[in-house]
Amino acid sequence: MKKIGALCFMVLSLSMASGAAIRLGISSSYAKHLESNFGNGLAPGFSLAYDVTPMFAVEVRGALFASTVTGSTTSLSQGKMTMVPVEIAVVARFGAGKKLVPYAVVGGGYGLHSFKLDSQIVNDWSNLGLTLSESIKKGATILIGAGLDYALKTGPKPGQGIFLNFEARYLMGKTDGSWSLTDNASQEKATGVLGGLKLDSLLIGLGVKYGF
Amino acid sequence: MKKQKFNLLFVVFCAAVFGLILFAPTKASLQVTRPDIPGPVDLRGVEMVKDVLNPKIEYALGKLYHIYRTEGADKAREFAGQRDIDLDENGVCVVAEAVIQNASLGLYLEASIVKFQVQALGGKIETTYQNLVQSRLPIPSLEALSANPAVKFVRLPLKAAPMAEIVSEGVAVTGADLWQSIAAYRNTGGPNVCVLDAGFKGYKDLLGTELPASVTTKSFRADGNLEADVHGAACAEIVHDMAPNANLWLVNFGTDVEQHNAVDYIISQGVKVISYSMGWWNAGDGKGTGPICADVEKAKAAGILWSSSAGNAAETHWEGTFTDADNDGWLDFASGDEILSWWVPAYTLTAVFINWDDWGNWNGSTYSGSNQDYNATLYYYYGGTWRAAASSIGLQSGSQWPTEDIGYWYATSGRYWGVGIKKFAATRNCKIEVFAYGNSGAVEYNVPQGSLLSPADSPSAITVGATDWQDDSYHYYSSQGPTHDGRTKPDFSAPSGVSTVTYGATASPVMGKGTALNAPAAFYGTSASAPCMAGALALLLEKTPYSAAQVRNILNARALDLGDPGEDNKFGKGRLNLKKK
Numbered sequence: 001m002k003k004i005g006a007l008c009f010m011v012l013s014l015s016m017a018s019g020a021a022i023r024l025g026i027s028s029s030y031a032k033h034l035e036s037n038f039g040n041g042l043a044p045g046f047s048l049a050y051d052v053t054p055m056f057a058v059e060v061r062g063a064l065f066a067s068t069v070t071g072s073t074t075s076l077s078q079g080k081m082t083m084v085p086v087e088i089a090v091v092a093r094f095g096a097g098k099k100l101v102p103y104a105v106v107g108g109g110y111g112l113h114s115f116k117l118d119s120q121i122v123n124d125w126s127n128l129g130l131t132l133s134e135s136i137k138k139g140a141t142i143l144i145g146a147g148l149d150y151a152l153k154t155g156p157k158p159g160q161g162i163f164l165n166f167e168a169r170y171l172m173g174k175t176d177g178s179w180s181l182t183d184n185a186s187q188e189k190a191t192g193v194l195g196g197l198k199l200d201s202l203l204i205g206l207g208v209k210y211g212f
Numbered sequence: 213m214k215k216q217k218f219n220l221l222f223v224v225f226c227a228a229v230f231g232l233i234l235f236a237p238t239k240a241s242l243q244v245t246r247p248d249i250p251g252p253v254d255l256r257g258v259e260m261v262k263d264v265l266n267p268k269i270e271y272a273l274g275k276l277y278h279i280y281r282t283e284g285a286d287k288a289r290e291f292a293g294q295r296d297i298d299l300d301e302n303g304v305c306v307v308a309e310a311v312i313q314n315a316s317l318g319l320y321l322e323a324s325i326v327k328f329q330v331q332a333l334g335g336k337i338e339t340t341y342q343n344l345v346q347s348r349l350p351i352p353s354l355e356a357l358s359a360n361p362a363v364k365f366v367r368l369p370l371k372a373a374p375m376a377e378i379v380s381e382g383v384a385v386t387g388a389d390l391w392q393s394i395a396a397y398r399n400t401g402g403p404n405v406c407v408l409d410a411g412f413k414g415y416k417d418l419l420g421t422e423l424p425a426s427v428t429t430k431s432f433r434a435d436g437n438l439e440a441d442v443h444g445a446a447c448a449e450i451v452h453d454m455a456p457n458a459n460l461w462l463v464n465f466g467t468d469v470e471q472h473n474a475v476d477y478i479i480s481q482g483v484k485v486i487s488y489s490m491g492w493w494n495a496g497d498g499k500g501t502g503p504i505c506a507d508v509e510k511a512k513a514a515g516i517l518w519s520s521s522a523g524n525a526a527e528t529h530w531e532g533t534f535t536d537a538d539n540d541g542w543l544d545f546a547s548g549d550e551i552l553s554w555w556v557p558a559y560t561l562t563a564v565f566i567n568w569d570d571w572g573n574w575n576g577s578t579y580s581g582s583n584q585d586y587n588a589t590l591y592y593y594y595g596g597t598w599r600a601a602a603s604s605i606g607l608q609s610g611s612q613w614p615t616e617d618i619g620y621w622y623a624t625s626g627r628y629w630g631v632g633i634k635k636f637a638a639t640r641n642c643k644i645e646v647f648a649y650g651n652s653g654a655v656e657y658n659v660p661q662g663s664l665l666s667p668a669d670s671p672s673a674i675t676v677g678a679t680d681w682q683d684d685s686y687h688y689y690s691s692q693g694p695t696h697d698g699r700t701k702p703d704f705s706a707p708s709g710v711s712t713v714t715y716g717a718t719a720s721p722v723m724g725k726g727t728a729l730n731a732p733a734a735f736y737g738t739s740a741s742a743p744c745m746a747g748a749l750a751l752l753l754e755k756t757p758y759s760a761a762q763v764r765n766i767l768n769a770r771a772l773d774l775g776d777p778g779e780d781n782k783f784g785k786g787r788l789n790l791k792k793k
Contacts, residue, residue: 024710064478073396073398073399077397086546098701120393124394124395125394125397126760128390128391128394128790128791128792129770129791129792132397134377144413144688162513169638181397181398181400181756181757181758183762183766183769184790184792185766185769185770186765186766186768186769186770187769188758188762188769190756190758190759190762190763192398192757207592
């Protein structure tokens with residue numbers, strides 16, 4: 001988180017020094033996992049964009065996407081998966097300064113993923129004297145998307161003002177997981193790797209941006 | 213008037229009920245009075261004549277041949293019936309052991325020669341396994357078959373005995389119900405479990421209720437009779453109670469050769485657990501070797517967990533080193549007593565099995581054999597004296613197994629039976645082991661230690677003794693270790709005396725000593741314990757991703773220690789326990 005904070009601070013400083021527009025945004029998306037055993041849900045997010053030119057901006061963005069996992073024998077078991085993709089993206093804005101600005105975004109980053117097993121399952125095994133655990137690794141993410149900024153109030157420079165934002169983005173991610181079941185009496189342990197867990201998801205969201 | 217009549221009837225009714233309660237037969241009054249055990253016996257001067265001396269034919273078979281030749285077919289049939297020898301109009305069921313020349317190449321050419329010879333002698337091949345040829349042979353052909361150089365030995369088929377006569381209350385006692393309710397982790401579907409047994413009579417009536425809706429069945433008996441015995445059906449019930457999702461194979465056999473083929477089949481079916489509630493006398497040296505133990509080894513090598521009953525022989529067993537204080541050649545079971553006796557109720561079959569520690573080396577197919585020759589005579593006590601019933605005077609001249617057996621006899625009244633053992637041509641005092649059969653109550657000078665039957669002594673078997681499901685007490689009949697090479701057995705104990713549809717519920721009269729084998733009773737014996745263990749193994753394999761070896765270690769760690777602290781020869785590591793420890 002410190003790194004993210006430092007990155008945001010750097011973008012802000014650069015922007016203030018150059019006089020280019022900066023947009024801060026918050027959004028809420030409906031996130032749909034493409035893997036059937038991962039549930040869907042709301043994903044709040046933020047963005048901080050710096051206009052390198054009137055048409056191109058560099059953006060730091062993040063989201064928090066928690067979803068239920070229904071569980072399967074070959075993937076994660078029932079529980080809750082949290083994805084926190086933090087990405088740097090390049091945004092191409094078409095017709096900056098107009099009321100309606102469509103844009104495309106491409107980026108990549110790092111997903112701070114985590115998984116928590118359903119407590120009932122953990123307790124059930126614990127009652128039998130076994131410790132069950134599952135986890136997933138953090139990993140890279142790739143982002144492509146497109147959106148529209150609708151200026152509710154425009155500022156003196158392109159990119160400044162207050163915008164209503166609609167965006168659809170496709171988040172690609174892959175990670176590995178692992179599981180272990182340990183019998184507490186004998187210390188017999190069974191372990192396994194859940195390789196290549198696909199975390200691909202489609203996020204469609206609405207947000208507000210403030211450019212200055 | 214009516215009221216008076218009613219009162220009178222009421223009084224009569226009450227008196228009848230009171231009388232019934234007062235004079236109801238108690239357990240003690242129902243027992244047959246048993247006379248005191250006869251005193252010590254000196255057999256000095258009693259001789260046994262080696263009347264059958266073909267070293268390539270088992271004594272009982274040789275005797276059958278001898279009787280046939282000298283006394284005729286009727287007497288031979290009578291003898292066969294008495295000795296439980298499988299004889300019908302097509303001949304006697306025998307196993308010819310072929311000489312092995314090329315076993316390392318997996319070739320058993322001599323077995324082919326033996327097969328040809330059997331057919332040429334008018335016999336019918338029933339089944340074969342490696343160098344063993346099981347056939348039905350006319351009695352007159354026995355001598356000719358044994359004369360073939362390709363034949364090493366002609367014997368009766370080894371026969372297993374079910375280790376019972378006994379819901380699976382064991383499910384709750386062991387905690388299997390807790391495991392049944394949890395979803396499987398990293399696993400789908402139940403494992404394949406095979407109940408390998410004598411027969412599954414009535415199993416069709418249990419499908420969909422006491423057994424899965426469908427099961428896989430196969431009989432390896434020569435007659436193909438899957439329902440030759442009821443015992444396996446009760447065992448299968450317990451496995452199903454413990455592991456309801458397990459896929460069941462019901463496989464039966466009658467002889468050792470048939471069992472070898474059955475085990476090969478089971479391995480080919482991807483079975484993960486075998487429930488085996490059978491036991492064999494005189495089928496190995498008690499050190500985990502022999503043809504039956506070899507089947508267990510083979511199954512283990514294929515990744516199969518083999519749950520084996522320990523045996524119900526704790527009270528039927530005597531063992532000790534041959535001693536003969538008066539140098540009359542007869543074994544002293546105690547000072548001055550040369551007959552080991554046991555009580556047998558009326559109309560109950562009795563037999564005796566003797567072996568001694570001179571088996572030689574096990575080569576994977578047979579033992580090198582014994583040159584220490586001991587013989588045995590079965591006696592019964594009647595009219596105040598011991599009378600000889602029959603003798604077993606097999607030859608041990610270097611290649612034969614060190615075994616003698618005499619059976620099956622019965623009497624129309626309860627009486628003591630006994631065995632005397634004579635050193636015939638032995639250069640050392642061997643350690644003798646005796647198993648009686650049919651006894652009610654312990655044999656005289658009973659030695660419960662070391663009373664395991666084969667393959668309970670196999671290091672690869674998970675050997676299971678019997679405890680009472682209600683209070684974890686030791687069941688008096690449960691065979692005890694150690695093995696003859698000093699290993700602790702059984703490995704576990706598990707609930708017995710449980711309810712099954714096949715044998716009845718625990719509310720039925722408990723099978724006690726001397727209860728007729730067909731009496732309605734709960735399922736007693738280590739036969740009930742072994743499938744409980746097999747079911748537990750299957751349940752853990754179904755619910756967890758653990759390997760077979762890990763499952764066994766988990767059960768080791770969870771066993772409920774009983775008896776002496778730590779592992780012991782009555783309870784093993786303790787009673788089977790799946791609950792959190």
